[in-house]
Amino acid sequence: MVEQTFWDExxxxxxxVRTVYGRVDEWLRxxxxxxxxxxxxxxxxxxxxxxxTFAVYGEKDAAERLIPFDIIPRVIGQGEWGRMEAGLxxxxxxxxxxxxxxxxxxxxxxxxxxxxxxxxxxxxxxxEMAGKRAPHDVWVHIAGIDMVRTGEDEFYVLEDNARTPSGxxxxxxxxxxxxxxxxxLFSNHRIAPVENYTDLLLNCLRSVAPPRSGGExxxxxLTPGLYNSAYYEHSFLADRLGVELVEGHxxxxxxxxxxxxxxxxxxRVDVLYxxxxxxxxxPLAFRPDSVLGVPGLLDAYAAGNITLANAIGxxxxxxKAIYTYMPEIVKFYLGEEAILKxxxxxxxxxxxxxxxxxxxIGELVIxxxxxxxxxxxxxxxxxxxxxxxxxxKKLVAQPDNYIAQPTLSLSTCPAFVxxxxxxxxxxxxxxxxTGAEGSRVVPGGLTRVAMRKxxxxxxxxxxGGTKDTxxxxxx
Amino acid sequence: MRIQIHHxxxxxxxxxxxxxxxxxxxxxxxxxGQHVIEWRIDVEADCRLRRSxxxxxxxxxxxxxxxxxxxxxxxxxxxxxTFDCAGVVRNSIERFPPELFLRDTQSxxxxxxxxxxxxxxxxxxxxxRLHALLVAVHERFEGVDAQSSxxxxxxxxxxxxxxxxxxxxxxxxxxxxxxxxxxxxxxxxYFDDGEATxxxxxxxxxxxxxxxxxxFDPVHCICPHESHVRIACGLDWLDAAPVRAASPGxxxxxxxxxxxxxxQHQSASARTQSQQ
Numbered sequence: 001m002v003e004q005t006f007w008d009e010x011x012x013x014x015x016x017v018r019t020v021y022g023r024v025d026e027w028l029r030x031x032x033x034x035x036x037x038x039x040x041x042x043x044x045x046x047x048x049x050x051x052x053t054f055a056v057y058g059e060k061d062a063a064e065r066l067i068p069f070d071i072i073p074r075v076i077g078q079g080e081w082g083r084m085e086a087g088l089x090x091x092x093x094x095x096x097x098x099x100x101x102x103x104x105x106x107x108x109x110x111x112x113x114x115x116x117x118x119x120x121x122x123x124x125x126x127x128e129m130a131g132k133r134a135p136h137d138v139w140v141h142i143a144g145i146d147m148v149r150t151g152e153d154e155f156y157v158l159e160d161n162a163r164t165p166s167g168x169x170x171x172x173x174x175x176x177x178x179x180x181x182x183x184x185l186f187s188n189h190r191i192a193p194v195e196n197y198t199d200l201l202l203n204c205l206r207s208v209a210p211p212r213s214g215g216e217x218x219x220x221x222l223t224p225g226l227y228n229s230a231y232y233e234h235s236f237l238a239d240r241l242g243v244e245l246v247e248g249h250x251x252x253x254x255x256x257x258x259x260x261x262x263x264x265x266x267x268r269v270d271v272l273y274x275x276x277x278x279x280x281x282x283p284l285a286f287r288p289d290s291v292l293g294v295p296g297l298l299d300a301y302a303a304g305n306i307t308l309a310n311a312i313g314x315x316x317x318x319x320k321a322i323y324t325y326m327p328e329i330v331k332f333y334l335g336e337e338a339i340l341k342x343x344x345x346x347x348x349x350x351x352x353x354x355x356x357x358x359x360x361i362g363e364l365v366i367x368x369x370x371x372x373x374x375x376x377x378x379x380x381x382x383x384x385x386x387x388x389x390x391x392x393k394k395l396v397a398q399p400d401n402y403i404a405q406p407t408l409s410l411s412t413c414p415a416f417v418x419x420x421x422x423x424x425x426x427x428x429x430x431x432x433x434t435g436a437e438g439s440r441v442v443p444g445g446l447t448r449v450a451m452r453k454x455x456x457x458x459x460x461x462x463x464g465g466t467k468d469t470x471x472x473x474x475x
Numbered sequence: 476m477r478i479q480i481h482h483x484x485x486x487x488x489x490x491x492x493x494x495x496x497x498x499x500x501x502x503x504x505x506x507x508g509q510h511v512i513e514w515r516i517d518v519e520a521d522c523r524l525r526r527s528x529x530x531x532x533x534x535x536x537x538x539x540x541x542x543x544x545x546x547x548x549x550x551x552x553x554x555x556x557t558f559d560c561a562g563v564v565r566n567s568i569e570r571f572p573p574e575l576f577l578r579d580t581q582s583x584x585x586x587x588x589x590x591x592x593x594x595x596x597x598x599x600x601x602x603x604r605l606h607a608l609l610v611a612v613h614e615r616f617e618g619v620d621a622q623s624s625x626x627x628x629x630x631x632x633x634x635x636x637x638x639x640x641x642x643x644x645x646x647x648x649x650x651x652x653x654x655x656x657x658x659x660x661x662x663x664x665y666f667d668d669g670e671a672t673x674x675x676x677x678x679x680x681x682x683x684x685x686x687x688x689x690x691f692d693p694v695h696c697i698c699p700h701e702s703h704v705r706i707a708c709g710l711d712w713l714d715a716a717p718v719r720a721a722s723p724g725x726x727x728x729x730x731x732x733x734x735x736x737x738x739q740h741q742s743a744s745a746r747t748q749s750q751q
Contacts, residue, residue, distance in 0.1 A: 120575040127578075127710070130530045237674055253496055254539045257741060283721050284498050287581075288713065295721030296496045299537050302527060 007151045008412045009074065010421050020077040020472060027185050028072070028414065028421055036416050039071050039181050040450050046177050064255060067170065068465030070415045072427060073178065073185075073449045078192070081471045084147070084155055084430070087339030089439045090145050090330060092432045095317045097333035099139035103313060113332050114325050119278060122322070124163075124315030128285055132302055134311045135214060136207045136436040141309035142201070142273075143432040144168075144445075147340070148412040155471055156343045156408065157326070158427060162310060162318040164275045167234040167446040168431050172197060172240070174446075174468040192438035192443035192471040197431070200442065203274075205241075208307045209270040217270035220244045220260055222251070224276045224292045234275050241273075248276070253296030256303035256396040271307045272297075279311050320369045320403050321347065348399040357395070357404040361388055364404040366395065379456065381407055410456055415449055416468070425450045427458050428469065444469035476701040477512075477539040477556050478666055482675075484549040484718060486726050491543035497720040499524075500707040502534040507565040509705060514553030520544065531714060532568030533707035538617070546600075548657040549625070549718070555704055562698025562707070564680060573682040574629040575710075576657035582711045583649040585602040586630040592646070593653035599657060601683050605691060608654070613648050613696035618630035624712070641712050643693040647679040657682040661690065662715040664704040675717050675730065680708065 007013055010021040017025040063357055074271040076084075101108050102119050109116045144165025146158040164402050175194050179186055202219065209217030223234035225247050238245035250261050251269065259266035274281065285298040300306045316322065322329075324345045330338040346353035346364075357364060361380055368376040378391040395402050412423035430445030447469040448458035458464040482501065487734060499518075505511045515530070516524060522540040529535045579585065592615075596608035628651035641645035644660050651658035658681040665676035678692035678699060690699035707715040720726060 116572070116574060119575070120572070121578055125531045127575060252494060254494075254541075255523055256537070266714070284496065284719050288719065288721075296498075296537065296539060299498070299525070304523070461509065469534075 006409050006423070007149070007154075007424070008414075009149070009426075010414050010423075012152060012306065020075045020474070023135070023185070023188055024073060024075055024414075033420055036071065036421075038415060042071075042176050042369050043069050043071055045448065046180065047173070050173060068451050068463075069174065069177070069445060070417075070424075070449055070451070070465050070467040071178070071181065072471045073412050073423070073468045074428075075470045075472060076444065077474045079469060079474050080153075081192075083339065083440050085443075087155070088145055088441050089431050090334065090336065090339050091157065091160070091255045092140060092434055092439055094326070094330040094333050094338075095143065095160065096137060096139050096434065097315055098329050099311070099317055100134070100137050100317065101333070103132060103139075108329070108332055109332045111332065118319075118321050118325075119316060122316050124278075124313070124319055126313035127315075128298060129311070129313035135210060135304070135307050138436070139311040139433050140206065140317065141204055143434070144429045145340075145432060146427055146429050148343075148408055151407050151411075153418055155340055157286070157323075157340045158343060158408075159320070160166045160318040160323060160326070161429075163277070163315040164230075164310065165429070165431065165465075166233050166275075167228040167429055167448075169236045170466050171431070171442075171444070171446040171469070173236075174466055178468045181374075190473040194442045194444055197442045200238065200433050200440050202241050202243070203432045205273055205307075205309055206433035207437060208309065210304050210307060212270070218260075218268060219271045219273065220246045220251075222248070222272050222274040222276055222294075224248055224280065228275070230275065231475055236365045237259055237273075240293045243273070246309060248291070251294045251297075253294060253300050256296075256300050256305050258294070258297065258300050258306045263457050269306065271309065273309050273347065278315065281308075281312065284384055290356045294474050297373050300450055320367055321349070321400075322469070324403060343405045346404040348395060348402040348404060353404075354395075354399050358392065361392060363407065365407055366391065369401050369403060379407065382456075407456065413447075413449065413467070415451065415465075417453075418456055422453070424453070425456050426467075443471035476558075477547060477554065478704060478706065479554050479735050480513070480552060480666075482551040482664070483731045483733075484580070485729040485731075486547045486549070486718075486720070487583075487728075488547075488722060489725055489727070490544050490653055491545040492722045493542040495540070495544055495720065495722055496539040496543060497531060497718060499538075499551075500533050500641075500715060501549075501717055502536070502570060503553075503555060503661070503663070503704055503706045504532070504534060504566040506705070508560040508563075508699070509558070510556045510607040512554040514551070514555070517550045518553075519548040519550070528568075529709075529714075530570060530677065531707070531709045532570050533709070533715065539670065543737065547620055550693050556702060556703045559700040562700065563686060564688040565689065566627060573657040573688075574652075575648060576659045576682065577655070578710055579650055579652065580711045582628045582645055582713070584628060584630060585649055585653045588633050588651045589646070590653045592633065593650040594722065596650070602686075602689070604654065605651065605681050605683070608647060609691045609693055609696060610648055611652070612693040615646075616643055616693070619741070642696045644677040644679045645711060647681075647691055647693050650680065652682050659688075659708050660715050661705055661708045662712070662717060663706040664732060664734065665692075665695070665702055667702040675706075675716075675732075676703070677712070678703070679687060711742070 012018045057396045062306045140162045144161040205219045206217045221238040260269050279287050281293045282297040283290045284295045327338045348354045364380045366378045410425040413426045414421050415424040433440045447467045448464045450458045451465045522538045522542050524536045524538050596604045598604040598607050629645035632638035648658040680688045680690050709715040
């Protein structure tokens, strides 16, 4: 493989350390490796004690395991964060406008901006939601936008997550653990807080509650249960939010109103932060064999008696085929140029693009339009000849199902790994909260890091780790 | 033709259901081929029916009740006037462009056999091809007991070579979609010469440019006419099912349909039983 050059967030590719990393660099130079190693061991102990784990699908032995944590923080300056934040809010605004439109008047289809079969044929499009309005026109209350950086001012959106994005518990716990491990390093930085995330989330959820008289709206978190890979996060968030963690059988719908079982009898629920997929959420409307859902929930929603966050059918907006149209979507609804760039993408459904992709298959990353979590993708430069041949068969059989992107020169950050402190590739998932009063983004987000040298795959299901992300006041 | 329909569903729960929530699609709507004169639904329990229109324009009634419930009787009855429109459905309520009905669902997912069936339907234009498909599906299931239906999908029914009206409609819909023709599932009643079907009937509709939606009934190998009462439509059976219920216990269901032409003494009735 040809050695590519990558932009490093600490050095900027030059000899000097970038200003924002000044104090971290100093700390790294003054801390011997065995102290770093000791800190890392302490961090691991803390995570084990907290019990933060993650289930990896497809692995036989370890049903749940610890996500590797890197103790060197990633630092982003307030100025560069500001631009990113504006771009994220703009993007989520456009996503919500898009969802209002395609489940409503469908103007974007009539204008010919997006081919209609991409919407109507999309598995994540829910015909059942057509004609329904989301309270305050918010469909996506919690969005996780995956971003990568390739240079000083080069930020790209890799993928939008508009269904049930996870990972925010790691953002919060990474910060807590870091504060306990490295109080000195903390005290000489002015770091924007992230711990108010759950307060913002609760306000956001309450703000979209259906109007009814008397008292605070009742919020609950609906989980598919113990066997879900993100169950830890569900229980963590419910605890921090101070709301009930419920499963489908804890809820029932009577005359279009949702009740939860409590020790004091049934209690009406106004907002459900649901972490259960559309397919399983209501056996009367969707998969009849689902035992995880709540029968009648869609009807209660249609009657305006419950708000679901995120709304059913929001997934059509984060589909990888729709993603390629995001710059046009921003322009169509907001009349603005998109602040955040899209990664150049070939839509394999288009004959010319497919031809190009097949000719350059060894250089590209090819993804399933509806895949997630790094499953079902091909990273050309890292694949063997046999893997490529195998994948090409699938690609040719169903070109509509794939998009291709160049392998981006993902930025690197210093990480503490086997060989000491070395650059590793990172991405960033900021969480955008949208309620009745607009959007808020907690500064930073979840940084995922590919712990193996040269690896570009940061997904936790593929062995990636995480690190704390600091947005600091520019010196 | 003026038709009087009395559609009765008796559900039994074992063990008795603690609570129950169901959605009903039992109310026909008017279009050019049928005019609903009067219609009512009655659930014999202390509950409120909440009427709404689903995404496909079907009239839906939801109800929930507190148990224990061991038996529940649901009656839908009314008078409807039907007209022969050669199967063409005009002025129906349409909430989606025909293109939506190219979507696959679990029960209409295509496989090689369904694609082959679609490809075997040859003809000059789309209508001719659809008629060829109608005949092909009808012949494939010829002589089969129309009541038996254990199949979960079009592909399964085709492989088994047997099935009821629901399965034939699924097969037609799935094969039609493989031909690039938007198609959908229709539930309703069928009445002919004093004979009522013992089950709710089902057929398909396919879209033909410049004409619109046309019905195809593969059980009788005809386009629906005066004898068909159209109740609900959707991507598959689930969207148009007369009753969808969620209850942890087993549900036994007895359906009986009495159909007669007012003013005449002849009447037809039939019963079926099923266990879920």
